[in-house]
Amino acid sequence: MSAALDTRAAPQSPSGGTLELSGIHAGYGDFQALFGISLRVEPGEAVGVVGPNGAGKTTLLRVISGLIRPTAGTLRFGGQDLARTPPHQLPALGIAHVPENRRLFPHLTVEENLKVGAFSPAARAHFAERRDRVYDLFPKMKQRRHQLAGTMSGGEQQMCAIGRALMCAPRILLLDEPSAGLAPIVVKQVFDLVRRIREEGLTVLIVEQNVAQVLRVVDRAYVLETGRVAAEGRSSELAADPAIRRSYLGGH
Amino acid sequence: MDPFLLEAIVNGILLGGVFALPALGLNLVFGVVDVVWLCYAELVMVGMYAVWFLYTQLGWPLPLAFGACLPVVALLGVLLHLLVVRPLLAAPPINQVLATGGVLFLLQGAMTLIFRTDFRSLGVDMPPMEVGEIFVSGTKLAAFCAALLGAAVLWAFLKFTYVGTAIRAIARDREVMPLMGVDPQRIYLIASAVGGALAGLAACLLVVQLDVHPFVGLSFGPITFMICVMGGLGNMLGGFLAAFLMGIIVSVGGFWGTTEFSYVVAFGFFIVTIFARPRGLFAR
Numbered sequence: 073m074s075a076a077l078d079t080r081a082a083p084q085s086p087s088g089g090t091l092e093l094s095g096i097h098a099g100y101g102d103f104q105a106l107f108g109i110s111l112r113v114e115p116g117e118a119v120g121v122v123g124p125n126g127a128g129k130t131t132l133l134r135v136i137s138g139l140i141r142p143t144a145g146t147l148r149f150g151g152q153d154l155a156r157t158p159p160h161q162l163p164a165l166g167i168a169h170v171p172e173n174r175r176l177f178p179h180l181t182v183e184e185n186l187k188v189g190a191f192s193p194a195a196r197a198h199f200a201e202r203r204d205r206v207y208d209l210f211p212k213m214k215q216r217r218h219q220l221a222g223t224m225s226g227g228e229q230q231m232c233a234i235g236r237a238l239m240c241a242p243r244i245l246l247l248d249e250p251s252a253g254l255a256p257i258v259v260k261q262v263f264d265l266v267r268r269i270r271e272e273g274l275t276v277l278i279v280e281q282n283v284a285q286v287l288r289v290v291d292r293a294y295v296l297e298t299g300r301v302a303a304e305g306r307s308s309e310l311a312a313d314p315a316i317r318r319s320y321l322g323g324h
Numbered sequence: 325m326d327p328f329l330l331e332a333i334v335n336g337i338l339l340g341g342v343f344a345l346p347a348l349g350l351n352l353v354f355g356v357v358d359v360v361w362l363c364y365a366e367l368v369m370v371g372m373y374a375v376w377f378l379y380t381q382l383g384w385p386l387p388l389a390f391g392a393c394l395p396v397v398a399l400l401g402v403l404l405h406l407l408v409v410r411p412l413l414a415a416p417p418i419n420q421v422l423a424t425g426g427v428l429f430l431l432q433g434a435m436t437l438i439f440r441t442d443f444r445s446l447g448v449d450m451p452p453m454e455v456g457e458i459f460v461s462g463t464k465l466a467a468f469c470a471a472l473l474g475a476a477v478l479w480a481f482l483k484f485t486y487v488g489t490a491i492r493a494i495a496r497d498r499e500v501m502p503l504m505g506v507d508p509q510r511i512y513l514i515a516s517a518v519g520g521a522l523a524g525l526a527a528c529l530l531v532v533q534l535d536v537h538p539f540v541g542l543s544f545g546p547i548t549f550m551i552c553v554m555g556g557l558g559n560m561l562g563g564f565l566a567a568f569l570m571g572i573i574v575s576v577g578g579f580w581g582t583t584e585f586s587y588v589v590a591f592g593f594f595i596v597t598i599f600a601r602p603r604g605l606f607a608r
Contacts, residue, residue, distance in 0.1 A: 159502035192505030
Protein backbone atom coordinates (compact mmCIF):
# COMPACT_ATOMS: atom_id res chain seq x y z
CA MET A 73 0.00 0.00 0.00
CA SER A 74 2.61 2.52 1.08
CA ALA A 75 4.95 1.35 -1.66
CA ALA A 76 2.34 2.12 -4.31
CA LEU A 77 1.78 5.58 -2.90
CA ASP A 78 5.50 6.29 -2.69
CA THR A 79 5.99 5.48 -6.36
CA ARG A 80 3.22 7.83 -7.38
CA ALA A 81 4.43 10.62 -5.14
CA ALA A 82 8.07 10.31 -6.15
CA PRO A 83 9.23 12.71 -8.85
CA GLN A 84 9.78 10.63 -11.93
CA SER A 85 11.32 11.25 -15.31
CA PRO A 86 8.76 10.64 -18.06
CA SER A 87 10.53 7.53 -19.22
CA GLY A 88 11.83 6.34 -15.83
CA GLY A 89 11.52 2.72 -14.79
CA THR A 90 13.24 -0.42 -15.97
CA LEU A 91 11.08 -3.48 -16.58
CA GLU A 92 12.89 -6.55 -15.40
CA LEU A 93 11.74 -10.17 -15.64
CA SER A 94 13.91 -12.92 -14.30
CA GLY A 95 13.28 -16.66 -14.53
CA ILE A 96 9.52 -16.27 -15.04
CA HIS A 97 7.45 -19.45 -15.15
CA ALA A 98 3.74 -19.12 -15.81
CA GLY A 99 0.77 -20.88 -17.36
CA TYR A 100 -2.92 -21.61 -17.24
CA GLY A 101 -3.89 -24.29 -14.73
CA ASP A 102 -1.94 -27.44 -15.60
CA PHE A 103 -0.69 -25.97 -18.85
CA GLN A 104 2.68 -24.27 -18.54
CA ALA A 105 3.29 -21.59 -21.17
CA LEU A 106 6.50 -19.87 -20.01
CA PHE A 107 9.66 -21.62 -18.84
CA GLY A 108 12.13 -19.33 -17.12
CA ILE A 109 11.84 -16.16 -19.20
CA SER A 110 14.31 -13.38 -18.43
CA LEU A 111 13.84 -10.06 -20.16
CA ARG A 112 14.80 -6.45 -19.60
CA VAL A 113 13.46 -3.22 -21.03
CA GLU A 114 15.40 -0.04 -20.22
CA PRO A 115 13.70 3.35 -20.03
CA GLY A 116 13.24 4.85 -23.49
CA GLU A 117 13.89 1.59 -25.26
CA ALA A 118 11.64 -0.13 -27.78
CA VAL A 119 11.84 -3.89 -27.45
CA GLY A 120 10.15 -6.54 -29.54
CA VAL A 121 9.10 -10.07 -28.64
CA VAL A 122 8.64 -12.22 -31.73
CA GLY A 123 7.99 -15.86 -32.35
CA PRO A 124 5.45 -18.29 -33.75
CA ASN A 125 1.88 -18.71 -32.61
CA GLY A 126 1.68 -20.39 -29.24
CA ALA A 127 5.22 -19.42 -28.22
CA GLY A 128 3.87 -17.66 -25.12
CA LYS A 129 4.11 -14.05 -26.31
CA THR A 130 0.64 -13.02 -25.17
CA THR A 131 1.06 -14.91 -21.90
CA LEU A 132 4.24 -12.94 -21.29
CA LEU A 133 2.39 -9.60 -21.56
CA ARG A 134 -0.44 -10.91 -19.41
CA VAL A 135 2.07 -11.83 -16.72
CA ILE A 136 3.59 -8.33 -16.83
CA SER A 137 0.20 -6.66 -16.42
CA GLY A 138 -0.83 -9.00 -13.64
CA LEU A 139 -3.66 -10.83 -15.42
CA ILE A 140 -1.72 -14.05 -14.80
CA ARG A 141 0.49 -14.58 -11.77
CA PRO A 142 3.89 -16.17 -12.39
CA THR A 143 4.46 -19.49 -10.61
CA ALA A 144 8.16 -18.70 -10.23
CA GLY A 145 10.60 -15.89 -10.99
CA THR A 146 10.67 -12.17 -10.26
CA LEU A 147 8.95 -9.31 -12.00
CA ARG A 148 9.98 -5.73 -11.26
CA PHE A 149 9.24 -2.34 -12.72
CA GLY A 150 11.19 0.71 -11.64
CA GLY A 151 12.54 -1.36 -8.74
CA GLN A 152 9.04 -2.27 -7.48
CA ASP A 153 8.01 -5.89 -7.18
CA LEU A 154 4.91 -6.36 -9.32
CA ALA A 155 4.15 -9.92 -8.27
CA ARG A 156 2.00 -8.74 -5.35
CA THR A 157 0.47 -5.63 -6.97
CA PRO A 158 -3.20 -6.01 -7.93
CA PRO A 159 -3.47 -5.62 -11.71
CA HIS A 160 -5.85 -2.63 -11.54
CA GLN A 161 -3.14 -0.59 -9.81
CA LEU A 162 -0.66 -1.01 -12.65
CA PRO A 163 -1.98 1.82 -14.90
CA ALA A 164 -1.39 4.23 -12.02
CA LEU A 165 2.20 2.91 -11.79
CA GLY A 166 2.70 3.75 -15.46
CA ILE A 167 2.13 0.38 -17.14
CA ALA A 168 -0.39 0.39 -19.99
CA HIS A 169 -1.34 -2.73 -21.90
CA VAL A 170 -3.06 -2.73 -25.29
CA PRO A 171 -4.41 -6.29 -25.30
CA GLU A 172 -4.63 -8.80 -28.12
CA ASN A 173 -7.61 -8.08 -30.42
CA ARG A 174 -7.72 -4.51 -29.01
CA ARG A 175 -10.67 -5.28 -26.71
CA LEU A 176 -12.33 -1.90 -27.20
CA PHE A 177 -15.80 -1.43 -25.74
CA PRO A 178 -17.69 -1.56 -29.05
CA HIS A 179 -20.95 -0.14 -27.65
CA LEU A 180 -19.26 2.92 -26.15
CA THR A 181 -18.18 5.96 -28.16
CA VAL A 182 -14.53 6.68 -28.91
CA GLU A 183 -14.45 9.35 -26.23
CA GLU A 184 -16.13 7.05 -23.68
CA ASN A 185 -13.47 4.43 -24.40
CA LEU A 186 -10.82 7.06 -23.62
CA LYS A 187 -12.72 7.91 -20.45
CA VAL A 188 -12.60 4.30 -19.23
CA GLY A 189 -8.86 4.37 -19.97
CA ALA A 190 -8.57 7.35 -17.60
CA PHE A 191 -10.45 5.60 -14.78
CA SER A 192 -7.72 5.63 -12.14
CA PRO A 193 -8.13 8.63 -9.81
CA ALA A 194 -4.73 10.06 -10.75
CA ALA A 195 -5.68 10.03 -14.45
CA ARG A 196 -9.15 11.59 -14.08
CA ALA A 197 -7.73 14.98 -13.17
CA HIS A 198 -5.84 15.06 -16.47
CA PHE A 199 -8.60 13.68 -18.68
CA ALA A 200 -9.21 16.70 -20.95
CA GLU A 201 -5.54 17.47 -21.47
CA ARG A 202 -4.60 13.86 -22.30
CA ARG A 203 -7.64 13.36 -24.50
CA ASP A 204 -6.61 16.40 -26.53
CA ARG A 205 -3.11 14.98 -26.81
CA VAL A 206 -4.52 11.69 -28.11
CA TYR A 207 -6.61 13.65 -30.61
CA ASP A 208 -3.47 15.49 -31.74
CA LEU A 209 -1.79 12.15 -32.26
CA PHE A 210 -4.83 10.69 -34.06
CA PRO A 211 -6.86 13.48 -35.70
CA LYS A 212 -9.23 10.80 -37.01
CA MET A 213 -10.24 9.93 -33.44
CA LYS A 214 -11.29 13.50 -32.88
CA GLN A 215 -13.56 13.41 -35.94
CA ARG A 216 -15.07 10.17 -34.68
CA ARG A 217 -15.19 10.91 -30.99
CA HIS A 218 -18.97 10.48 -30.74
CA GLN A 219 -19.04 7.39 -32.94
CA LEU A 220 -19.46 3.93 -31.40
CA ALA A 221 -16.03 2.30 -31.33
CA GLY A 222 -17.37 -0.97 -32.74
CA THR A 223 -18.44 0.72 -35.97
CA MET A 224 -14.91 1.82 -36.93
CA SER A 225 -12.45 0.01 -39.20
CA GLY A 226 -9.86 -2.32 -37.71
CA GLY A 227 -7.06 0.21 -38.10
CA GLU A 228 -9.07 2.96 -36.44
CA GLN A 229 -9.98 0.61 -33.61
CA GLN A 230 -6.29 -0.13 -33.08
CA MET A 231 -5.55 3.62 -32.93
CA CYS A 232 -8.38 4.04 -30.43
CA ALA A 233 -7.08 1.15 -28.29
CA ILE A 234 -3.61 2.72 -28.22
CA GLY A 235 -5.15 6.11 -27.41
CA ARG A 236 -7.12 4.52 -24.56
CA ALA A 237 -3.90 3.06 -23.15
CA LEU A 238 -2.16 6.45 -23.37
CA MET A 239 -4.86 8.01 -21.16
CA CYS A 240 -3.10 6.80 -18.01
CA ALA A 241 0.11 8.60 -19.13
CA PRO A 242 2.12 5.37 -19.09
CA ARG A 243 5.86 5.09 -18.64
CA ILE A 244 5.81 1.81 -20.58
CA LEU A 245 3.38 0.73 -23.27
CA LEU A 246 2.78 -2.99 -23.82
CA LEU A 247 1.42 -3.73 -27.30
CA ASP A 248 0.05 -7.17 -28.15
CA GLU A 249 0.00 -7.89 -31.89
CA PRO A 250 -1.06 -4.41 -32.99
CA SER A 251 -0.94 -5.48 -36.65
CA ALA A 252 -3.17 -8.56 -36.29
CA GLY A 253 -6.02 -8.69 -38.76
CA LEU A 254 -5.13 -5.42 -40.48
CA ALA A 255 -4.54 -4.75 -44.19
CA PRO A 256 -0.86 -4.24 -45.12
CA ILE A 257 -1.24 -0.50 -45.67
CA VAL A 258 -2.92 -0.13 -42.27
CA VAL A 259 -0.18 -2.23 -40.66
CA LYS A 260 2.31 0.30 -41.96
CA GLN A 261 0.29 3.15 -40.42
CA VAL A 262 0.19 1.37 -37.07
CA PHE A 263 3.95 0.86 -37.06
CA ASP A 264 4.53 4.49 -38.07
CA LEU A 265 2.46 5.42 -35.08
CA VAL A 266 4.48 3.16 -32.77
CA ARG A 267 7.61 4.85 -34.10
CA ARG A 268 6.16 8.28 -33.29
CA ILE A 269 5.14 7.22 -29.81
CA ARG A 270 8.61 5.96 -29.02
CA GLU A 271 10.23 9.06 -30.48
CA GLU A 272 8.33 10.96 -27.79
CA GLY A 273 10.36 8.99 -25.28
CA LEU A 274 7.82 6.38 -24.24
CA THR A 275 9.21 2.92 -23.50
CA VAL A 276 7.58 0.27 -25.67
CA LEU A 277 7.39 -3.51 -25.41
CA ILE A 278 5.75 -4.94 -28.49
CA VAL A 279 4.72 -8.52 -29.21
CA GLU A 280 4.37 -9.34 -32.90
CA GLN A 281 4.14 -12.12 -35.44
CA ASN A 282 4.97 -9.62 -38.17
CA VAL A 283 8.70 -9.99 -37.55
CA ALA A 284 9.95 -8.03 -40.58
CA GLN A 285 7.93 -4.96 -39.65
CA VAL A 286 8.62 -5.01 -35.94
CA LEU A 287 12.40 -5.36 -36.33
CA ARG A 288 12.35 -2.03 -38.19
CA VAL A 289 10.76 -0.26 -35.23
CA VAL A 290 12.47 -1.72 -32.16
CA ASP A 291 16.02 -1.43 -30.83
CA ARG A 292 16.25 -4.98 -29.55
CA ALA A 293 14.14 -8.10 -29.74
CA TYR A 294 13.68 -11.46 -28.07
CA VAL A 295 12.71 -14.54 -30.06
CA LEU A 296 10.34 -16.73 -28.07
CA GLU A 297 9.87 -20.41 -28.94
CA THR A 298 7.68 -22.79 -26.90
CA GLY A 299 7.89 -20.58 -23.85
CA ARG A 300 11.65 -20.08 -23.87
CA VAL A 301 13.91 -17.30 -25.12
CA ALA A 302 15.52 -18.86 -28.20
CA ALA A 303 17.48 -15.79 -29.24
CA GLU A 304 17.91 -12.14 -28.35
CA GLY A 305 19.86 -9.23 -29.72
CA ARG A 306 19.81 -5.92 -31.50
CA SER A 307 17.23 -5.82 -34.27
CA SER A 308 19.86 -5.33 -36.97
CA GLU A 309 21.74 -8.44 -35.78
CA LEU A 310 18.55 -10.50 -35.60
CA ALA A 311 17.44 -9.31 -39.03
CA ALA A 312 20.78 -10.46 -40.42
CA ASP A 313 20.81 -13.84 -38.63
CA PRO A 314 20.42 -16.62 -41.23
CA ALA A 315 18.36 -18.89 -38.91
CA ILE A 316 15.93 -16.08 -38.11
CA ARG A 317 15.70 -15.04 -41.73
CA ARG A 318 14.82 -18.63 -42.64
CA SER A 319 12.20 -19.07 -39.91
CA TYR A 320 10.54 -15.66 -39.74
CA LEU A 321 11.48 -13.43 -42.61
CA GLY A 322 10.87 -15.81 -45.51
CA GLY A 323 14.50 -15.35 -46.55
CA HIS A 324 16.86 -18.01 -47.89
CA MET B 325 -62.23 6.84 -27.52
CA ASP B 326 -64.13 5.32 -24.61
CA PRO B 327 -62.99 7.42 -21.63
CA PHE B 328 -62.74 4.28 -19.45
CA LEU B 329 -60.43 2.59 -21.95
CA LEU B 330 -58.38 5.77 -22.15
CA GLU B 331 -58.23 5.81 -18.37
CA ALA B 332 -57.02 2.18 -18.41
CA ILE B 333 -54.26 3.05 -20.88
CA VAL B 334 -53.16 6.07 -18.84
CA ASN B 335 -53.14 3.95 -15.69
CA GLY B 336 -51.10 1.36 -17.57
CA ILE B 337 -48.47 3.95 -18.44
CA LEU B 338 -48.38 5.13 -14.82
CA LEU B 339 -48.05 1.51 -13.66
CA GLY B 340 -45.28 0.95 -16.22
CA GLY B 341 -43.24 3.74 -14.68
CA VAL B 342 -43.30 1.95 -11.33
CA PHE B 343 -42.48 -1.46 -12.91
CA ALA B 344 -39.58 0.23 -14.72
CA LEU B 345 -37.52 0.88 -11.57
CA PRO B 346 -37.14 -2.72 -10.36
CA ALA B 347 -36.62 -3.77 -13.98
CA LEU B 348 -33.76 -1.26 -14.29
CA GLY B 349 -32.23 -2.38 -11.00
CA LEU B 350 -32.42 -6.06 -11.84
CA ASN B 351 -30.95 -5.47 -15.30
CA LEU B 352 -28.18 -3.29 -13.90
CA VAL B 353 -27.06 -5.94 -11.43
CA PHE B 354 -27.40 -8.74 -13.95
CA GLY B 355 -25.53 -6.80 -16.64
CA VAL B 356 -22.62 -5.98 -14.34
CA VAL B 357 -22.33 -8.89 -11.92
CA ASP B 358 -23.89 -11.52 -14.23
CA VAL B 359 -26.03 -12.86 -11.38
CA VAL B 360 -29.84 -12.69 -11.22
CA TRP B 361 -31.10 -11.41 -7.87
CA LEU B 362 -34.08 -13.72 -7.54
CA CYS B 363 -34.97 -11.98 -4.26
CA TYR B 364 -35.22 -8.53 -5.87
CA ALA B 365 -38.95 -8.07 -5.15
CA GLU B 366 -38.28 -9.04 -1.53
CA LEU B 367 -35.70 -6.24 -1.23
CA VAL B 368 -38.51 -3.93 -2.35
CA MET B 369 -40.79 -5.57 0.25
CA VAL B 370 -38.29 -4.91 3.04
CA GLY B 371 -38.05 -1.29 1.86
CA MET B 372 -41.84 -0.99 2.03
CA TYR B 373 -41.78 -2.26 5.61
CA ALA B 374 -39.03 0.24 6.42
CA VAL B 375 -41.16 3.15 5.21
CA TRP B 376 -44.27 1.81 6.94
CA PHE B 377 -42.38 1.27 10.21
CA LEU B 378 -40.66 4.67 10.26
CA TYR B 379 -43.83 6.54 9.29
CA THR B 380 -46.59 4.80 11.26
CA GLN B 381 -44.65 3.33 14.20
CA LEU B 382 -41.89 5.86 14.85
CA GLY B 383 -43.86 8.84 13.55
CA TRP B 384 -41.19 10.09 11.15
CA PRO B 385 -42.36 12.54 8.50
CA LEU B 386 -43.07 10.69 5.26
CA PRO B 387 -40.32 12.39 3.17
CA LEU B 388 -37.78 11.47 5.85
CA ALA B 389 -39.00 7.85 5.86
CA PHE B 390 -38.66 7.78 2.07
CA GLY B 391 -35.20 9.33 2.33
CA ALA B 392 -34.10 6.65 4.80
CA CYS B 393 -35.53 3.81 2.73
CA LEU B 394 -33.09 4.30 -0.18
CA PRO B 395 -29.84 3.92 1.78
CA VAL B 396 -31.33 1.08 3.87
CA VAL B 397 -32.15 -1.02 0.80
CA ALA B 398 -28.89 0.04 -0.90
CA LEU B 399 -27.06 -1.35 2.14
CA LEU B 400 -29.15 -4.51 1.86
CA GLY B 401 -28.00 -4.83 -1.76
CA VAL B 402 -24.37 -4.44 -0.67
CA LEU B 403 -24.80 -7.09 2.05
CA LEU B 404 -26.50 -9.43 -0.42
CA HIS B 405 -23.52 -9.03 -2.74
CA LEU B 406 -20.87 -9.45 -0.05
CA LEU B 407 -22.47 -12.34 1.85
CA VAL B 408 -24.22 -14.33 -0.88
CA VAL B 409 -23.19 -13.34 -4.40
CA ARG B 410 -19.45 -12.68 -4.06
CA PRO B 411 -18.61 -16.13 -2.64
CA LEU B 412 -20.53 -17.68 -5.56
CA LEU B 413 -19.17 -15.56 -8.43
CA ALA B 414 -17.28 -18.51 -9.89
CA ALA B 415 -20.06 -21.01 -9.12
CA PRO B 416 -22.44 -22.42 -11.75
CA PRO B 417 -25.41 -20.09 -12.46
CA ILE B 418 -27.89 -22.56 -10.94
CA ASN B 419 -26.12 -22.26 -7.56
CA GLN B 420 -26.32 -18.47 -7.75
CA VAL B 421 -30.04 -18.60 -8.56
CA LEU B 422 -30.70 -21.07 -5.74
CA ALA B 423 -28.76 -18.92 -3.27
CA THR B 424 -30.53 -15.66 -4.11
CA GLY B 425 -33.79 -17.65 -4.20
CA GLY B 426 -32.95 -18.78 -0.67
CA VAL B 427 -32.61 -15.16 0.38
CA LEU B 428 -36.12 -14.59 -1.01
CA PHE B 429 -37.59 -17.10 1.48
CA LEU B 430 -35.30 -15.84 4.24
CA LEU B 431 -36.57 -12.28 3.84
CA GLN B 432 -40.21 -13.43 3.63
CA GLY B 433 -39.70 -15.53 6.77
CA ALA B 434 -37.89 -12.79 8.65
CA MET B 435 -40.59 -10.22 7.91
CA THR B 436 -43.30 -12.73 8.91
CA LEU B 437 -41.53 -13.28 12.24
CA ILE B 438 -41.14 -9.56 12.94
CA PHE B 439 -44.37 -8.10 11.53
CA ARG B 440 -46.63 -11.21 11.21
CA THR B 441 -48.75 -11.63 8.10
CA ASP B 442 -51.06 -8.64 8.66
CA PHE B 443 -51.62 -6.26 5.77
CA ARG B 444 -50.11 -2.91 6.75
CA SER B 445 -51.25 0.30 5.15
CA LEU B 446 -49.64 3.70 5.17
CA GLY B 447 -53.09 5.32 4.99
CA VAL B 448 -52.02 8.21 2.81
CA ASP B 449 -53.65 9.09 -0.48
CA MET B 450 -53.63 12.07 -2.76
CA PRO B 451 -56.93 13.26 -4.27
CA PRO B 452 -57.66 12.13 -7.83
CA MET B 453 -57.31 14.70 -10.56
CA GLU B 454 -59.73 15.23 -13.39
CA VAL B 455 -57.98 15.57 -16.71
CA GLY B 456 -60.42 16.08 -19.56
CA GLU B 457 -62.85 13.19 -19.44
CA ILE B 458 -60.78 10.93 -17.20
CA PHE B 459 -59.77 10.71 -13.58
CA VAL B 460 -56.13 10.12 -12.69
CA SER B 461 -55.03 9.08 -9.22
CA GLY B 462 -52.80 11.78 -7.77
CA THR B 463 -50.79 9.16 -5.89
CA LYS B 464 -50.14 7.16 -9.05
CA LEU B 465 -49.19 10.26 -11.00
CA ALA B 466 -46.76 11.37 -8.30
CA ALA B 467 -45.25 7.87 -8.16
CA PHE B 468 -44.89 7.86 -11.92
CA CYS B 469 -43.10 11.22 -11.94
CA ALA B 470 -40.74 10.07 -9.17
CA ALA B 471 -40.00 6.87 -11.11
CA LEU B 472 -39.15 8.83 -14.25
CA LEU B 473 -36.96 11.16 -12.23
CA GLY B 474 -35.17 8.15 -10.71
CA ALA B 475 -34.65 6.65 -14.16
CA ALA B 476 -33.29 9.98 -15.46
CA VAL B 477 -30.81 10.24 -12.55
CA LEU B 478 -29.69 6.66 -13.22
CA TRP B 479 -29.23 7.45 -16.92
CA ALA B 480 -27.13 10.54 -16.16
CA PHE B 481 -25.03 8.52 -13.69
CA LEU B 482 -24.34 5.82 -16.27
CA LYS B 483 -23.75 8.30 -19.09
CA PHE B 484 -21.60 10.99 -17.52
CA THR B 485 -19.62 9.63 -14.56
CA TYR B 486 -16.42 7.57 -14.66
CA VAL B 487 -17.98 4.82 -12.57
CA GLY B 488 -21.13 4.82 -14.73
CA THR B 489 -19.06 4.54 -17.91
CA ALA B 490 -17.07 1.69 -16.35
CA ILE B 491 -20.36 -0.02 -15.42
CA ARG B 492 -21.47 0.11 -19.05
CA ALA B 493 -18.05 -1.12 -20.15
CA ILE B 494 -17.80 -4.01 -17.70
CA ALA B 495 -21.14 -5.40 -18.88
CA ARG B 496 -19.39 -6.25 -22.17
CA ASP B 497 -15.87 -7.21 -21.16
CA ARG B 498 -14.97 -7.85 -17.54
CA GLU B 499 -11.55 -9.42 -18.07
CA VAL B 500 -10.00 -6.37 -19.70
CA MET B 501 -11.15 -3.98 -16.95
CA PRO B 502 -8.06 -4.24 -14.68
CA LEU B 503 -5.96 -3.03 -17.64
CA MET B 504 -8.03 0.17 -17.47
CA GLY B 505 -7.22 0.60 -13.79
CA VAL B 506 -10.68 -0.63 -12.79
CA ASP B 507 -11.11 -3.07 -9.91
CA PRO B 508 -14.09 -5.19 -11.05
CA GLN B 509 -14.95 -6.14 -7.44
CA ARG B 510 -15.43 -2.48 -6.60
CA ILE B 511 -17.71 -1.96 -9.61
CA TYR B 512 -19.77 -5.02 -8.59
CA LEU B 513 -20.21 -3.50 -5.15
CA ILE B 514 -21.26 -0.12 -6.54
CA ALA B 515 -23.71 -1.74 -8.97
CA SER B 516 -25.20 -3.75 -6.09
CA ALA B 517 -25.64 -0.58 -4.04
CA VAL B 518 -27.29 1.23 -6.97
CA GLY B 519 -29.48 -1.82 -7.69
CA GLY B 520 -30.50 -1.80 -4.02
CA ALA B 521 -31.22 1.94 -4.07
CA LEU B 522 -33.49 1.44 -7.10
CA ALA B 523 -35.37 -1.27 -5.15
CA GLY B 524 -35.63 1.24 -2.29
CA LEU B 525 -37.09 3.90 -4.57
CA ALA B 526 -39.53 1.35 -6.00
CA ALA B 527 -40.52 0.51 -2.40
CA CYS B 528 -41.36 4.17 -1.70
CA LEU B 529 -43.55 4.34 -4.80
CA LEU B 530 -45.30 1.03 -4.16
CA VAL B 531 -45.95 1.45 -0.44
CA VAL B 532 -48.32 4.35 -1.17
CA GLN B 533 -50.30 2.15 -3.59
CA LEU B 534 -50.21 -1.33 -2.02
CA ASP B 535 -50.59 -2.70 1.50
CA VAL B 536 -47.40 -4.29 2.82
CA HIS B 537 -47.27 -7.92 3.87
CA PRO B 538 -44.44 -10.47 3.73
CA PHE B 539 -45.64 -11.87 0.39
CA VAL B 540 -46.36 -8.58 -1.37
CA GLY B 541 -43.34 -9.27 -3.60
CA LEU B 542 -45.44 -11.84 -5.43
CA SER B 543 -47.71 -9.12 -6.78
CA PHE B 544 -44.95 -7.39 -8.75
CA GLY B 545 -41.89 -9.72 -8.60
CA PRO B 546 -42.87 -12.19 -11.33
CA ILE B 547 -43.94 -9.41 -13.66
CA THR B 548 -40.62 -7.63 -13.08
CA PHE B 549 -38.73 -10.73 -14.17
CA MET B 550 -40.98 -11.06 -17.22
CA ILE B 551 -40.28 -7.45 -18.12
CA CYS B 552 -36.52 -7.99 -17.85
CA VAL B 553 -36.57 -11.12 -20.00
CA MET B 554 -38.87 -9.45 -22.53
CA GLY B 555 -36.59 -6.45 -22.81
CA GLY B 556 -33.54 -8.72 -23.00
CA LEU B 557 -31.81 -9.52 -19.69
CA GLY B 558 -29.14 -6.92 -19.00
CA ASN B 559 -30.57 -4.54 -21.62
CA MET B 560 -31.60 -1.53 -19.54
CA LEU B 561 -33.35 0.41 -22.29
CA GLY B 562 -35.21 -2.72 -23.41
CA GLY B 563 -36.38 -3.38 -19.86
CA PHE B 564 -37.47 0.22 -19.45
CA LEU B 565 -39.63 0.10 -22.61
CA ALA B 566 -40.98 -3.38 -21.82
CA ALA B 567 -42.13 -2.09 -18.41
CA PHE B 568 -44.51 0.38 -20.08
CA LEU B 569 -45.74 -2.27 -22.51
CA MET B 570 -46.48 -4.63 -19.62
CA GLY B 571 -48.09 -1.86 -17.57
CA ILE B 572 -50.51 -1.11 -20.41
CA ILE B 573 -51.27 -4.80 -21.02
CA VAL B 574 -52.04 -5.43 -17.35
CA SER B 575 -54.14 -2.30 -17.04
CA VAL B 576 -56.14 -2.74 -20.25
CA GLY B 577 -56.52 -6.49 -19.56
CA GLY B 578 -57.99 -5.55 -16.19
CA PHE B 579 -60.35 -3.08 -17.89
CA TRP B 580 -61.83 -5.82 -20.09
CA GLY B 581 -61.82 -8.50 -17.42
CA THR B 582 -60.73 -8.91 -13.85
CA THR B 583 -57.30 -8.27 -12.32
CA GLU B 584 -56.63 -12.02 -12.41
CA PHE B 585 -57.56 -12.06 -16.09
CA SER B 586 -55.16 -9.20 -16.78
CA TYR B 587 -52.26 -11.27 -15.46
CA VAL B 588 -53.34 -14.18 -17.67
CA VAL B 589 -53.17 -11.82 -20.67
CA ALA B 590 -49.80 -10.45 -19.57
CA PHE B 591 -48.23 -13.90 -19.08
CA GLY B 592 -49.78 -15.12 -22.35
CA PHE B 593 -48.25 -12.17 -24.16
CA PHE B 594 -44.92 -12.90 -22.45
CA ILE B 595 -44.93 -16.57 -23.56
CA VAL B 596 -45.75 -15.65 -27.16
CA THR B 597 -42.99 -12.99 -27.17
CA ILE B 598 -40.41 -15.33 -25.80
CA PHE B 599 -41.20 -17.91 -28.51
CA ALA B 600 -41.06 -15.27 -31.23
CA ARG B 601 -38.00 -13.41 -29.91
CA PRO B 602 -36.13 -15.62 -27.44
CA ARG B 603 -33.45 -12.99 -26.79
CA GLY B 604 -35.98 -10.32 -25.91
CA LEU B 605 -38.23 -7.91 -27.76
CA PHE B 606 -35.51 -5.31 -28.10
CA ALA B 607 -32.53 -7.58 -28.76
CA ARG B 608 -30.15 -6.21 -31.33
